[in-house]
Amino acid sequence: MADNPTPPDYRDTVFLPKTGFPMKAGLPQKEPAILDRWQKLGLYERLREKRAGREKFILHDGPPYANGDMHIGHALNHILKDAVCRTQTLLGKDAPYVPGWDCHGLPIEWKVEEQYRAKKKNKDEVPLPEFRAECRAYAQHWVNVQREQIKRLGVLGAWDRPYLTMDFDAEATIVSELLKFADSGQLYRGAKPVMWSPVEKTALAEAEVEYEDITSTQIDVAFEIVASPIPELVGAHAVIWTTTPWTIPVNQAIAYGPEVEYTLTQVSGLAGYPHPAFAGKSVLVATDLVRAIEARLGISLQPLIGHVSKTFKGSDLAGTVARHPMHRLGGFFAKPRPFLAGDFVTTDQGTGLVHMAPDHGEDDFELCKANGLEPVFAVEGDGKYRADWGWLGGQGSVINPKFNAPDGPICSDLREAGALLAAAQDYKHSYPHSWRSKAKVIFRATAQWFVPMDKALSPSPSGEGTGVGTVRQAQRLGELPHPNPSPEGEGFAEDTLRSRALAAIDETRFVPDKGRNRIGSMVEGRPDWVLSRQRAWGVPITLFVDRKTGRYLTDPEVNARIVAAVKADGVDAWSDEAAQSLLGNAYRAEDYERVADILDVWFDSGCTHVFVLESGKWPELSWPADLYLEGSDQHRGWFQSSLLESCGTRGRAPYKAVLTHGFTMDAKGMKMSKSLGNTVDPLKLMTEYGADIIRLWALSIDFTEDHRIGKEILAGVADQYRKLRNTFRYLLGALEGFDDAERTTEFPELERYVLHRLAELDAELRQCIDDFEFSRYVRLLSDFANEDLSAFLFDIRKDCLYCDAPSNPKRRAYRTVLDILFNALVRWLAPVLTFTTEEVWQTRWPDENDSVHFAEWPEIEAGWLDAALGAKWERIRQFRSATTEAIEPLRRAKQVGSSLEARVQIDTDGEEDAELLRSVDFQEIAITSEMVITSNSTAGSFYVDPITKAHLKIEHVEYQKCGRCWRHLPEVTEDGGLCARCTEVVNG
Structure with a gap:
């Protein structure tokens, strides 16, 4: 019997895709080499040359602190900024990126002090210039570290020319901007309660504070009433409630609500109270809180017997006076404690009566000051009472739980005085902490420098002769009025910093738009801007204050010398030794106090728009910025400080638009914490996945809200990346050998439909860029690659590509469209997958002097858009x-x-x-x-x-299968034979 012949093998006649582009990415190994090539190429500088003269798009980089490794929040933030600049550059604009760092202030100073403490060194024993030099070196170290880490993410920028707030030019500019505020009268020194860190011994800004739950000691304290227009009240006790026992030694008054109803009751059932004699005493509390007080204290408050009236309206309490529980100590404590009407008093909790300590609360300060009661500055910067204070002098620290505990000195003394109404109890609540030291902060009245929010603004001095500040020192505190918007929302009648800022917010684009309301409400309700800090590492408040008048000097010539000195020698130029030379011959140094405070670092960063965008040091930049982009917490931080600084000196915001992102949570939606062990380190992720996977994650999520990251999430992102990479791999292979001679302009309907989809996608992607919707941008590209191309066009046309003759018009049309698709996709994805698209580009067009990132937005012909054709093929796809x-x-x-x-x-x-x-x-x-x-x-x-x-x-x-194209056709006479098309191609 004859053997069956072996079917012919036609594999070599099939035009399969060929490419050296590997399926496996190997990003952790490839990306550093690509970075090195970009460095040698001078990619950023070359790009500036290529876009010179084009329309500009300026994103001003918000400065991170230079005090630690990059974390996942840094990574997200800088990837978003990079995507903004790259997409704008792709559109043909000149979109430079100058990175920067915040180098002054407590975060860095605190770290250097930690190093001192570890070596058992005392910071105060180190000469100030030497300490500042260590702070400068520490900051520079972390600038260098973070710079390399962020560059590793593929972020393109002027990395060799960053801006640093500690550069002498920057410090001089900050001083110059401060003096503009001083010259225009937008500066005053006053003692007001500010958030103060007893551990760090400095005032803090709101943006430097975070809130954590704590357990405090809550106490109810009885103040004996010694005089009142209401006879029944004399001899009774006004009861106040507080969770800060340490403020009782500085109490000066008691506040009541004018519209609140109060009841005079009798105490009984004092279980466990060590002074039974208090039983039967009468106490005054808010009527609505009687039952809550009974439940909290375990007592019974009974109606008084024999009195016609037991209740009083708050306004009836005017003129009532009590005495301090420690009045026997004499002096400050023997002074009468007046009852004052306070609109802020509510019956939400407590007793309806509020003890007033103007040193330690904003409402307290304002109400007491309006009634002639000034702060007494009893609590020192370290949180201890002054040594000469009549009660607990030299003791503290006041934030120590033991000091405030039920058996601590305050509660013990109040109990002994018979003023502690019941045993002290625990109270859980949210409380402000310094986000650096993690220690509790206090409100503390100190002499600080402020920018008023509601002072009517006037033009700056002309510069001729000598001027003086318009407000006085601490002894003339609070002269400036603080009007609020009218209840009807008519706004501010005068040109003030607040009114300017609110107007600028209205004129600014916010993405998402809810950011407008957030920053607007903050600016609308914020107190005066506290500029001063009692630290060493920062830009000094370069003011000379007349020792006799208490006014600060605003001489243009003196100001010019100060700015020039700082520009030459940095912040060390501001010293006692240099005072006379800075003042010149017109003034005597002994007649002036040289202010020793430094500026709030938010003022530093608020000035970056000046020395970065206006200075000319970076000629590729211009003012104002098109965009500021930071986390949503910067509505109270950099966005706001920049807004206030610019409105105060230039009358408008330094930005046209503000884009905010949320915070990165772990896979379960929990806040990341080292103590919980749920942090995600981008540096480790890059060694495992590569930077492009992190970029794809960052640009795929809805970053405007809080979002998540974790192993499963990254695995999904890696799968998304793999599909995109395989799309490029197919395109590279399918276009092997393609040249202009093969290009055609005659397209079958399928190809015309795909070009229509490309034109639709073009418009959608442009809109995404305009809206900063990068997650939609990535989703559109991924869906197009997966659904329109891989699962549709590529699938249908693989037979044409593999089996039709190279000269076949349909095959030529398909390869022409593939070339169009390649040029579009590689450019559109370049801002997202910066490394992969460069690898793709170099695979097809290897040229060491070229880069995909030089390319501009693909040319999409308007004629490709065909709505009728699109609708037809959408229906065809449904049938498919x-x-x-x-x-x-x-x-x-x-x-x-x-x-x-x-x-x-x-x-x-x-x-x-x-x-x-x-x-x-x-x-x-x-x-x-x-x-x-x-x-x-x-x-x-x-x-x-x-x-x-x-x-x-x-x-x-029922038909036989063609041995080459595998279609079953009637013309195939035997299994493994060829169809007519394949016969023609094989026989050539």
């Missing part, structure tokens, strides 16, 4: 999906192998759809070997598609 769904059960049952083994009969629900399918080669589109299209006949169908309403019948095709 229906066909695939109908075949799948037979594939699972192994009745057919691939769809090429299927014979499909489609009965459409109407002749219109039937004509639609007959107008194209639907057999090719559905990738089957036989297709029958009818209408209005459902005989023999087994599958009904819910979308198209078509009835489909699937059978195994």
Whole structure:
């Protein structure tokens, strides 16, 4: 018997894609080499040259602190900034990026002090210039570290020319901006309660504070009433409630609500109270709080017997006076404690009566000052009472729980005095902490420098002669009025810093728009800006204050010398030794106090728009910025300080738009914490995944809200990346050998439809860039690559690509469209996958002097957009999906192998759809070997598609399979033989 002949092998005749672009990315190994090539190429500088003269887009970088490794929040922030600049550059604009760092202030000073403490060194024993030099060196170290870490993310910028707030030029500019505020009268020194860190011994800004839950000691203290227009009240006790026992030694008054109703009751049932004699005493509390007080203290408050009236309206209490529980100590404590009407008093909690300590509360300060009661400055900077204070002098620290505990000195003394109404109890609540030291802060009245929010602004001095400040020192505190907007919302009548800032907010674009309300409400309600800090590392408040008048000097010539000195020698130029030379011959140094405080670092960063955008040191930049981009916490931080500084000196915001992002949580949505062990380190992620995976994650999430990251999330991102990479791999292979000679302008309908989709995508992507919707930008590109290309066009045209002759017009059209697609996708994805797209670009066009990042937005012809064609093919795609769904059960049952083994009969629900399918080669589109299209006949169908309403019948095709293209066709006479098309191609 003769042997069966072996079927011919036609594999070598099939035009399979060929490329050296690997499926496996190996990003952790490849990306550093690409970075090195960009460095040698001078990518950033070359890009500036190529975009010179174009429309500018200026993103001003908000300065991170230079005091630690980059964390995932840094990574997200800088990737977003990079995406903004790269997409704007892709659109053809000149979008430079100058990174910067905040180098002054407590975060760095605190770290240097920690090093001192570890070496058992005392900071105060180190000469100030030497200490500052160590702070400068510490900051520079972390600038260098963070710079390399952020560069590793593929962030393109002027990394060799960053801005640093500690550069002498920057320090001089900050001083110059401060003096502008002084010259225009927008500066005063006053003692007001500010947030103070006893551990760090300095005032803090709101942005330097975080809130944590704590347990405090709550106490109810009885103040004996010694005089009142209401006779029944004399001899009774006014009861106040507080969670800060340490403020009782500085009490000066008691506040009541004018509209609150108060009740005079009698105490009984004092279980466990060590002074039974207090039972039967009468106490005054808010009527609405009687039951809550009974429950809290475990006592009974009974109506008084024999009195006609037991209740009083708050306004009736005017003129009532009590005495301090420690009045026997004499002096400060023997002074009467007046009852004062306070609109802020409520019956939400406590007793309805509030003890007033003007040293330690904003409401306290304002109410007491209006009634002639000034702060007494009893608590020192370290949190201890002054040594000469009449009660607990030299003791503290007041934030120590033991000091305030039920058995601590305050509660013990009040108990002994018979003023502690019941045993002290624990109270859980939220409390401000320094976000650096993590220690509790206090409100403490100190002499500080302020910028008033509601002082009517006037033009700056002309510069001729000598001027003086318009407000006085601490002995003349609070002269400036603090009007609020009218209840009707008519706004501020005068030109003030607050009114300017609110107007600027209205004129600024916020993304998302809710940021407008957030910063608006903060500016609307914020107190005066506290500029001063009692530290060493920072830009000094370069003011000379007349020792006799208490006014600060505003001489233009003196100011010019100060600015020049700082520009030459930095912050060390401001010293006692230099005072006379800075003042010049017109003044005597002994007649002036040289202010020793430094500036709030938020003022530093608020001035960056001046020395970065206006100075000319970075000629690629300009003022104002098109965009500021930071985390949502910067509504109370950098966004606000920049706004106030610019409105105070330039009358408008330094930005046209503000974009904010949320915070990164762990995979479960919990805040990241080292103590919880749930932090995600971007440096480790880059060694495992590569930077492009982190970039894809950052630009795929809805970053405007809080978002998550974790192993499962990153695994999903890696899968998304793999699909995009495989799309590029297919395009590179399918375009192997393509040149202009093969290019054509004649396209079949399928290719024209894909070009229509490309034109639609072009418009959508442009809108995404304008809206900063990067998650939608990435999703559109991913969906297009996966659904329109891989699962549709590539799938349909693989037969044409593999099996048609190279000269075939349809194949040429397909490869021409693939070239168009390649040029579009590689450019559109370049801002997202910066390294991968460079690898893709260099694979196709290897040139050491070229980069995908030089390329501009792809040219999309307006004529490609065809709505009618798009609608037609969307319907065709619905029928294709229906066909695939109908075949799948037979594939699972192994009745057919691939769809090429299927014979499909489609009965459409109407002749219109039937004509639609007959107008194209639907057999090719559905990738089957036989297709029958009818209408209005459902005989023999087994599958009904819910979308198209078509009835489909699937059978195994009866024809033989072509040995080259694998289609089953009637012209194939034997299994493994060739169809007519393949015969022609093979025989050439």
